Amino acid sequence: MIELLSPAGTLEKLTYAYTYGADAAYVGMQDFSLRTRAGNITEDDIDSLKRIKGEKKLFAAVNSYMHEKDIGLLKEKLELLGRYPFDAFIVSDIGAAHILKNHFGESRALHLSTQANCLNSAAVQAYADFGFSRVILGRETPLDEIRRIKDTNPEMEIETFVHGAMCMAYSGRCFLSAFLTGRSANQGDCSHTCRWTYRLMERQETEGSFPSGELALEEESRPGTYFPVNEGDGYTTILSSKDLCMIDHLAKLKEAGIDSFKIEGRMKSLYYVATVTRAYRKAIDALEGKAGSEDWREYRDELFRVSHREFSTGFFFDNEEIANPTEVSYLRDYLLIGTIQDEVEPGLFDLSLKNKIEQGTALEFIGPKTLGIEDTDFSILDKEGNTVESANHHQSVRIRTKKPVKPGFIIRKKLN
Incomplete structure (x- = not known):
């Protein structure tokens, strides 16, 4: 049975994720999540989490890149983490995984975050030996390689993203946000600079490290701040990737051995969470032959009515679609x-x-x-x-x- 895993940045979004069809949801811990502005879960929410969760599954993103001070903070909060009704921790830092494993043993599963960039069967085996029960493969993993990875590691649960935003940088390891705003994407504070509008310009005078005559991007609301670039003219979306949408290819994902279909979007609206979850719920039910799913394509059409960029199939089949940036900022009906x-x-x-x-x-x-x-x-x-x-x-x-x-x-x- 395929698991549908939906994002939940807040308690309200968590409620809608479950109500609209998610089998499981993932939330962030404020001090350790790569979405620090997603309205993450706090200690005050523990009782509400237990009530909302019920018999569903709930995973906690503890997936930031941890410095020494962060590791110390994680150790201090282990007892608090144990009070939450989490079924698993989504972890990218191997040190954090080691601490969580030693403290919780088998009472909490370890899921390897996509930020760890696991792309091959040998790495999956290594993480299995460490104690991980699930790997969220790097988004750059082609579908034919996923099949080989699952065949080599049949006991390992494989999770992949099937819908949502993609990064132009390698699995989100982007420094553009820090360059333009001082907010580091790798510390959970991405300002989504790749979604802004830019224009290509040629400097007439040398200013700082930007020599006269070179082409650069200037962000619309930040005149005088430049990012070097060498193609296009006018304002451009060159830094904004197309969104991922795999709803028409779920049978192929199932055949490849993927256990969990994951929707991106902890910072998206509850409307996005509910509508996208509902569409994939209907599609999965149709794939598994469940009654009442005959009209799933009508729900599929709803994906195009939620705010999104142009859709693509990411890296699953080839790199051609994802290599080209979107030509529009947002589509919304x-x-x-x-x-x-x-x-x-x-x-x-x-x-x-x-x-x-x-x-x-x-x-x-x-x-x-x-x-x-x-x-x-x-x-x-x-x-x-x-x-x-x-x-x-x-x-x-x-x-x-x-x-x-x-x-x-x-x-x-x-x-x-």
Whole structure:
């Protein structure tokens, strides 16, 4: 049985990941994660984690590159880590893995992070000997090599990314963020500089280490800061890779022996987490012949309505697609408005707003098994029951609708 593994940067996203079909989810530990701005899990969340997790699986990303001070901090927090309901730790640093293994023994599994760049069967065997039960292969591993790796190490669980953002740098080991902003991607604080817009320019005067006459990229909001480059003209997305999307090739991934299909996106919205998880849940169920999955392609189409860059198949088949950067910044058809919360009375629900909602706007409600319910004849009310024309992010309001919606449904608005 294939595992569907979804991202969860916050407790709210974790809830939606499970609700919309994930078998397992992964969260980050603030001090040790390569996504320090993902709204990571804290000590105050332990009881909530246990309640939300239930019988599902939960993995903790402890995958940053650790300096000496970080190793000391990890040792100090071992007892605290043991209080979380984690089934496994996702680790890239071998020293951290050694500490976790010695402390937890077999009570917590070790999963090798993709940041460790494991690309061959010999390395997989070495990690198996160390005590890892799962390897998240480097994203550069071709599909035919994955098959050989699994054949050589049949007892090792193999996990690969199947959807989400890719890096132009080798498995995320990028220094561009630190160069332009002082925020290191290798310390979990990537500023996503590869997603910004740039222009190619030729300096007329020598300034610093940028000689006169050389071509360089200048970021739109940082005039005077230059990054040398030698191709294209105008603003460019040369540093932004295409996104990975393997939903049409899951049978081939299964045949290669992959055990867990992983979705990237701990810093993405809950709308992204829910919609992408739902699409892959339907596709996996269809692949495994489960009832009720006949319409999976309709859910597949939803992937193109979530904010994304151009899609590619990454390194699975060849390098041609991923070697070419995306030609557009983002593609997006819908805006997340909010989520349906508790039902106050029949047809009246509390709202959690993420963006502005206005009376009379055409809205759509989507759920774990509901593609889209349109509604323009809804009412927005304050907590005293008074009708309001609009409400903004974080305002406490309710929605009255005659549509068959439930708590956990997502509200979105189609963009022009």
